[in-house]
Amino acid sequence: MKIARFSHEGTLSYGIVDENELVVLAGDPMFAGFDTTGERVPLGKVSSLLAPVIPRSKVVAVGKNYREHAAEMGGEAPEAPLLFLKPNTAVIGPGDTIVLPPQSKQVDFEGELAVVIGRIAKNVSAQNFADYVFGYTVANDVTARDLQKTDGQWARAKGFDTFCPLGPIIETEFDPSQATLRTRVNGELKQDGVLTDMVHGVAEIVEYASSVWTLLPGDVILTGTPAGVGPIVDGDTVEIEISGIGSLSNPVRARAQ
CATH class of the missing domain: 2.30.30 (SH3 type barrels.)
Structure with a gap:
């Protein structure tokens, strides 16, 4: 549905x-x-x-969850999920504008599968994770790459307003094992991955994240991005498509100084 x-x-x-x-x-x-x-x-x-969900509490995200992406970032995939948070104020919907902040000289797209939590979840087992998932949508974990490298932590780089596009819909009957993810910038293919290449699957991520935080209905988990991430600039359009869910498209504009 x-x-x-x-x-x-x-x-x-x-x-x-x-x-x-x-x-x-x-x-x-x-x-x-x-x-x-x-x-x-x-x-x-x-x-x-509109964005199909506005997280009432938080956006949980997983870093370096595809080995080839970890390699292109100059590292290896971690043994346990690498978690960070994005504020709910970063969320925008389909067609909304990604605004490039003047503090950054390099902002990158990162196409991702997003998990929408449907019930209060704490210390959930991987075997029962599906009982707590309302559905799935498409996400763009927009990142100020230069600030990510210089800050020593990722809160600012990942957390600017407009840095978490979600949409276009939530699919409640989605099977990640059968899906592909493709990202295009101005129509040019940049990412072409399969969700089964995740190092840590959805069940493991929900189990791990719920052992740290209480997940609330409407919370969103971003599951990591395949290889092929790259910069976006003023005037670009980013389109992320996950088979079985749909396509999320957003224009890109520079914010006035």
Whole structure:
């Protein structure tokens, strides 16, 4: 089931994607379930698709979770998941603008699979991880690469406003073992990976992260990026596609000094 969050005639709503229409839900499906209002809205008539989830608490992310990406960054994949946090204020939706901050001279794209948590999760076992997952979406872990190298930690480099695009929808019945991830910049293919190349799979990541933090409904976990990351500049458009979910596209603009 594909779930969208959208704006229509001044109202924010959730809907089930049914071919070219949205079946409007009575509320946030993570809390109100899948009861519908009976209204249908053509996809072509919605004002905009929004980030399918706004994390109420946090975005958890995993670094160096593909061996080839770790190598292109000059290191090796860690034995345990390498966790860091992005603020929820970094989240934007499909079509929203990634704003390049003047503090950085090199901002990179990183296409990733995102896991959306659906229940309070603490000390979850890998065997039961699926009971706590609401669904999956596409993410871009935008990174100020130069600041990541100079700061000694990643909070600023990963945390600027607009540095966590999510969308276009949440797929509740997604199988990562069957999916590919491709990133294009201005139509040119930059990343072409399979999700089975993750060093630490989704089950292990949920188990590990929930042993550190209590994960809340609406929290998002970014699972790492394949090789091929690179810079984006003013005027670019970044499109990240995960088979079975969809494509997330965002323009890039420089922020005024």
